Amino acid sequence: MASSLLWLTPLLSFAIGLAMLLVRDRRVLATLDVAGSLVLLGLTLAITGRVEQGGPVSALGIFRADHVTVLFLVLIGLLAVAVSLVTVGWMRRELARGQMRAERLRYYYALVHGFLATMLVTVLADNLGILWIAMEGTTITSALLVGFHGDKHGLEAAWKYIIVTTIGISFGLFGTVLVYGAAAHAQGGVLAGAMNWSSIVAIAPRLDPGIIRIGFIFVMVGYGTKAGLAPVHMWLPDAHSQAPTPVSALLSGALIKCALFGIIRFHTIARAACGPAFSQGLLLTFGLVSVVVATPFILAQYDLKRLLGYSSVEHVGIIALGLGFGGRLGTYAALLHVINHGVTKALVFLVAGDAIGRYGTRDMRVIRGLLGIAPVAGTLLLMGVFSLAGTPPFSIFISELMIIRAGIAAGRYVILAVFLFAVVTIFAGFIHRVGQMVFGTADASVGREPEARLPVLGLLLLVAAMVLLGVYVPAGLDRVLAHATEIIVG
């Protein structure tokens, strides 16, 4: 029973997407969207409960859920619910402004659920080939969403996104082939489940370190492209800023984490096959480059959504740094940061989308006095940005502090110094910009419609998680994180 949940969950999401194609009524679509996302969250929690009680679950020989999986799974479920609630209000405004045509709505909703289904498969896959196929599936579905409005900028961003990430993750496929080859060689022939992560990791100490090294480099470049790690991040600020806002929230909050999940799976194999130093060194390099490259672009940015895109590059870099510092603390902190950044970035993207809708621009020099016209959105934007910048008492502060402690424990002082300098600089730039947007008085031309209930509910869901995780890590989450760390570090 529990094992069938593993394939039922993505299948249900996919089926909801297909069913949406038959619906033309706007209200029915929105209800299906919210209800479907709620069921999804329920199913991910059910899988989590099962894994918590009885350890990893497998299904059909290609799916598997362990403690690492459920972290990403619940993040996807939570964001799906929050995004579906906010979409209700967002869609009303887009229709009113003529950005979205009523007869194309069903394609939009169907694509979103197809996108969710492919993301679920990436984190539920045990077979590394299935993981790759689903990862490319996320590119195909989300590229259509990025270019959904059909304007010139959206299409340009969608093209860059699909062409760069497709060639990028083909490196990931090649890396997968090499790891599979090494596993087949070590087993002396192809056995059942030879491509499964669980069976490869079991024989990882016997794998040839030379080929695993080459394989991991290919995987790191490949899935790193999809995760938005610099220097292969060029597509990310374009795609995340041009996509419709709810999609931006899913791209930045959940999708780049799925790519990190792929990297973590191979990192676990590479650690066991050729020692921790190699893959951690590579993760540190990519992580540090990402943080450093993102800094000047964040400081010089006037486009609100692009700013958030570059901030995602920074935070993916921070997660890679945590994994690279390694040890129990670094790995635990990196996983916690996956959740913290996912929740916070989705929140900020959604609030930013509301502000952009009201002011009709993304230029941060024009947006003024958000607090006066939309008190909830203004407050949440301020809180979210403080959290993104790493201020206590919010969640990101906690995981960043842990990552810094892991760096000290690992004795990586130079990397830490550069990292701290970048983070402090970004903090100053961020607070300066957002202070201007939130305070002051707004022009008369700005949309002053009251804030609708359902979207605010979705935002509150995220902000509750953000504040809660800033104060303490609940015992259940702590147990899952500790087990997940165990799986990765061994």
Add this chain to the structure above:
Amino acid sequence: MSVDLATRLIDVLGGLLLFSTLLILAAGQLFRAIYAVAVQSVFLAIAGAVLGAATGNPDLWIIAGITIVVKAILLPWLLIWVVRRIQIPREIEPVIPINATLGLAAGIVVLAFRLSASLGPVRQAITGNALPVGIALILLGVLVMASRRKALVQMVGLFASDNGIFFTGMAVSQGMPLIIEIGVILDVVLGALVMGILVLRVRSSVDTDIADLEDLRG
């Protein structure tokens, strides 16, 4: 078929695959690049059949058949259909001069062979020189994409890269599981369709090549 003969045939086919990517790199005209990638896919299918005969694994024959239908016929046909439909100039304007690109390509091939020569006994798990050829094909495909500013040529580069992955994938032990190969090919086809849609939409609304758009910066 003896293993020895299969290894020699795979090496010959590997050489032909590399040669066809060089033809794509040297092509000054869009149709030539498309035909070159189609021919390359035929070589890839022959490699699949050779490996199928050598290992006795029927899955490889199926993959060879799918490769012919999808990569040698369907995808090139899709590209040609898009070219005819949007009537773009068919000359390829390189970002880097073609001679310089070919020089880079030679460097990449040497590098790939030296890299895989450094590997130990695990090389036996992969037939002949399929590993260095695969690495070289992937990197050369990226070179095609980076050195050409035309959406359709970038797609050709992508397909050439994919052929490299499939070549190595077939030569590993007994090839990858059939279901995985089919899933990957399905992704390639769907991805190509979405790319085609994007190219056509841009052409119909702003009348430029989508790869030439560069408003998004900074």
